[in-house]
Amino acid sequence: MDLRIFTEPQQGASYDTLLTVAKATEDLGFDAFFRSDHYLRMGSGDGLPGPTDAWITLAGLARETKRIRLGTLMTAATFRLPGVLAIQVAQVDRMSGGRVELGLGAGWFEEEHQAYGIPFPKEKFGRLEEQLEIVTGLWGTEAGKTFSYEGEYYQLTDSPALPKPAQAKVPVLIGGHGARRTPRLAARFADEFNIPFASLEETELQFGRVRAAAEEAGRPADALVYSNALVVCAGRDDAEVARRAAAIGREVDELKANGLAGSPAEIVDKIGRYGALGARRIYLQILDLDDLDHLELISAQIQSQLG
Secondary structure, three states: OEEEEEEOHHHOOOHHHHHHHHHHHHHOOOOEEEEOOOOOOOOOOOOOOOOOOHHHHHHHHHHHOOOOEEEEOOEEOOOOOHHHHHHHHHHHHHHHOOOEEEEEEOOOOHHHHHHHOOOOOOOOHHHHHHHHHHHHHHHHOOOOOOEEEEOOOOEEEEEOOOOOOOOOOOOEEEEOOOOOHHHHHHHHHOOEEEEEOOOHHHHHHHHHHHHHHHHHOOOOHHHOEEEEEEEEEEOOOHHHHHHHHHHOOOOHHHHHHHOEEEOHHHHHHHHHHHHHOOOOEEEEEEOOOOOHHHHHHHHHHHHHHHO
8 A cells, every 4th residue: 555645735835845745755655745736725724825836846846855756636627738737747757757647637626716817617527638638649649750639629730749758658647526527537548546535435436437437448447546535634642633633623533534533553444444445545635734743653653554
């Protein structure tokens, strides 16, 4: 079971804070550092010092880390043109020496689009599909040849399809709860399918849908990595769990029901139940980015038991 650290910087985090967490992620033996792609905080709080851009952040971290994988859960297709996104991700992949992964989603948070003047189209899923076709098509075009595309939303003419990523294949992540179109897209484009903040029952159902869609598309169901993203709140005792829950404005019982909360033993047990459903990777959503002791506890007493 791979454990990855997943952050939500729009809630309030500077680049320096993210760098500190990314370096701790690497030093403590976690597999990867991922971040959300949002420009506006959600819920209460002031969000200070304000948003940081996902791919600018990852470009900086690419030069400041050496081992961990770097990526997004999920880049919003509404934020970037697909040709530009292909260039950005390929460049960051080269800057990192081939450690980047692209999670790409349709975009959903209308208020952040309004706040920063970003168009919020009614038809987002069709745009996402075209973006996936274009980004993977540009990367997959043989050097010296050109790439053209004529879609409903995007058109490219004789693109040189450069630069190329350092990796022969940048892993693409697709995720969500959609019952039909999401599994179909994952079957066609994804190296990994991620379901965020889902119960064991929801996870089993959605993994099954994606497996079936992959087989219908002519791919082995196990050709994809299956993963979950879950908030984590660990403590050595009940008081420490309660303190960490209060620091992120959540209730312990709710976190235990909807995430990974409690003692290391409780969390290892619940991760095992997700693993039994086919999850091979867990993105641990860390909401208090100043609590590095939390990461140390997870590394020493949870990750160490999962091998």
